[in-house]
């Protein structure tokens with residue numbers, strides 16, 4: 001896991017993801033973002049899977065990591081598979097991430113960010129992983 005990824009730096013904004021995650025969790029790279037409560041592993045999508053520099057996935061990479069950290073802090077087990085429980089579980093992690101970027105002054109276009117979050121919520125329901 002390259003340190004560069006875990007220490008996000010842009011326009012004097014520094015986010016040290018290692019300091020935000022719970023101590024008993026570790027990070028690893030994978031093909032998609034996810035949090036394993038049983039193994040206490042936060043999987044971060046390997047940047048090699050994000051090939052398009054202009055894609056929202058690239059732009060929202062830091063907040064996507066914060067979203068997973070949110071799960072590791074707020075939740076103890078995966079949600080039930082019913083859409084209502086899943087959406088609540090996902091929204092809680094997004095709310096954590098949104099609070100974190102507020103503190104860190106990481107600026108996103110609100111409308112684009114909302115679109116990205118909606119897209120993620122739809123994909124969770126479709127793919128059943130988050």
Ligand SMILES: [Zn+2]
Pocket residue numbers: 067068071090093130
């Ligand atoms: Zn999630």
